Amino acid sequence: MIELSEVTKVYPGGVTALGGVSLRIDRGELVAIVGPSGSGKSTMLNVLGTLDRPSSGTVRIDRYDVARLSDASLSALRATRIGFVFQQFHLASGVRALDNVADGLLYSGLRSSVRRERAATALERVGLGHRMDHEPHELSGGERQRVAVARAVAGEPAVLLADEPTGALDSASGAGVMELLRDLHAGGTTVVVITHDRDIAAALPRQVRMRDGLILEET
Ligand code: ADP
Numbered sequence: 214m215i216e217l218s219e220v221t222k223v224y225p226g227g228v229t230a231l232g233g234v235s236l237r238i239d240r241g242e243l244v245a246i247v248g249p250s251g252s253g254k255s256t257m258l259n260v261l262g263t264l265d266r267p268s269s270g271t272v273r274i275d276r277y278d279v280a281r282l283s284d285a286s287l288s289a290l291r292a293t294r295i296g297f298v299f300q301q302f303h304l305a306s307g308v309r310a311l312d313n314v315a316d317g318l319l320y321s322g323l324r325s326s327v328r329r330e331r332a333a334t335a336l337e338r339v340g341l342g343h344r345m346d347h348e349p350h351e352l353s354g355g356e357r358q359r360v361a362v363a364r365a366v367a368g369e370p371a372v373l374l375a376d377e378p379t380g381a382l383d384s385a386s387g388a389g390v391m392e393l394l395r396d397l398h399a400g401g402t403t404v405v406v407i408t409h410d411r412d413i414a415a416a417l418p419r420q421v422r423m424r425d426g427l428i429l430e431e432t
Pocket residue numbers: 224225226228229230248249250251252253254255256257
């Protein structure tokens with residue numbers, strides 16, 4: 214489903230964040246990408262998710278070579294195939310949970326009433342059916358991250374990419390979010406989770422360890 218071949222990323226200013234990584238993620242996998250801060254995890258996730266282009270090497274998604282797609286095709290691929298979750302939730306403040314999730318479907322071409330119905334279904338799926346009218350400041354950290362997960366999966370993407378999804382949460386809320394990601398995986402979504410927490414990584418079926426912009430080993 215996703216394949217990186219000899220991917221490098223050198224940021225302007227000369228930092229080599231990825232030194233040549235090759236990785237294949239198949240449909241239906243649940244993968245942890247683990248490594249210390251600064252090892253290139255987020256850079257790799259951004260490249261995997263087509264948010265950023267590599268400096269060299271190839272990225273294939275559903276066999277499409279991302280470098281050959283126009284920006285418009287790439288945006289469409291990303292919007293329909295990939296869901297993102299970030300450490301800091303990235304919810305719109307002053308906007309109730311239902312609309313935070315529904316707005317994630319703005320570019321789906323669906324009517325607003327249908328977007329709201331899908332959003333309500335996604336919120337129920339993450340256990341927040343009773344919090345749809347709450348704004349982010351009226352939710353706990355764990356609940357905010359559940360809203361973010363609902364937004365990421367409302368469009369039924371093939372793959373969910375999560376960058377330190379438990380990094381801003383206490384351990385109980387973090388465990389709840391991990392359980393939710395496992396449920397989504399069990400329901401058929403391919404899930405990639407970045408974490409610097411070895412315990413979280415150890416609980417997942419596949420672990421990719423990174424250091425200094427390279428993949429060290431896989432277990
Ligand atoms: P991780 O997610 O594992 O903490 P990152 O992928 O964020 O690592 O960063 C890898 C390296 O690239 C670090 O040295 C970081 O300082 C550098 N880096 C990350 N983003 C940028 C950027 N936009 N511009 C320049 N350097 C960056």
